[in-house]
Amino acid sequence: MAGSEVKVLGTWASPFALRIHIALGIKSVTYEWVEENLEAKSQLLLESNPINKQVPVLIHHHKPICESLAILQYIDEAWPSAPSILPSDPYHRAVARFWAAYIDHKWFTWLKGVASAEGAEAKKAALDQVREGLVVVEEAFGKCSKGKDFFSGDRIGYLDIVLGCFLGWLYVAEKRNDVKLLDEEKMPGLAAWAIKFCLDGAVKDVMPDKDELLDYANMVFQAMAKAKLNAPPNN
């Protein structure tokens, strides 16, 4: 059965798992999606990713591949027929990888920092940092897209997927903190890009509904706050 050759272990709310959905969609690969429960991880997940025990995992011919950026590049290389996900030129590939590293290691860390910031001042500083990061990425968008719709040009590619997967959680941060982060005035390129990205054929049917994500986030953060209140005090 062709579909069972490719399995993805993920969760509907995970932006990293969403990257894999999108990439496999671009390549028109049939796959089986396994929705994991992170509170009760499957044996398959624990065996496939014993190091980090995290989603997403791509399983291809029974071999597991972990780490979403490694998976994206694997998908591009294992299904080399067009459309490609990464650029073909080594320099443009390096630029795409550089910005993917920036988005994952710096910007997404700042986005997570918004949720963990305590107090109005810390929250504002965290939100400002996210916004400043987007200004930096706006400039990168200008250089990479060269006036076209996406980082990769006419079609979505690596960097579009890497950043685009966070749009739902960016919306969550905006709503929960009652602020605008992806500002049409400060980041006109990215603002326009975001709309087009969400409408893309490989994205629109797999991207989680942002209000469902918001409800989910509210529930999770509420539970976390409650757990914190009930936790025994540290000695």
Add this chain to the structure above:
Amino acid sequence: MAEEVKLFGKWASPFSRRIEVALKLKGVEYEFIEEDVFNKSPALLNYNPVHKKVPVLVHNGKPIAESLVIMEYIDETWKHNPILPVDPFEKAMARFWAKFIDDKFWAIWPAAKKAMISGGEKEREEGVEEAQQHLKVLETQLKEKKFFGGERLGFVEITASLIVCIVVAQGALGVEILTQDKFPALHELTQKFADDDVFKQCVPPREKHSAYFKALWGALAASK
């Protein structure tokens, strides 16, 4: 067209060393520009405005930053003597392990530094324990021989070479962290680097390297 390859780096930086190893493995001629971290050159700031850090490779005027990104660029531009595996699955494994090693290093290094500059016994022990906890994870993976491919230095080995800094720093500051008895596989790996013809050309002389750490942290340790 003549190739122009410049590497902005620091002799003491294990990240810029990765690039030197990669370039030498490929037999690529390059100009090394030593950067002063306290007085960064306008060229560096121009080529890496986002992070303002070394290493930066500039190939025919085009800058590439971030050591793992640069290594992949080198492998894709100069295709002989491959650094990464050719098979997509093996390549994905190499990328996974490289990220794993870097993530672990950034947990180990601050703890090791804490151990090395702490004035108090308790703080030093805490630093050592924390660093060793993370080193243990690396040791386990290495023991199961999951990391490494063949005999030559490849992507994962080159990435892992930054553990040499731990060994040199601990020797300079007289703190035992990465010991042979506790971490035999990691210790054997550091020996592999010491014996490798290409790596030997890129690593600074031991006395100079030790003196660097003594100067960097010795004063901090003495003042506590």
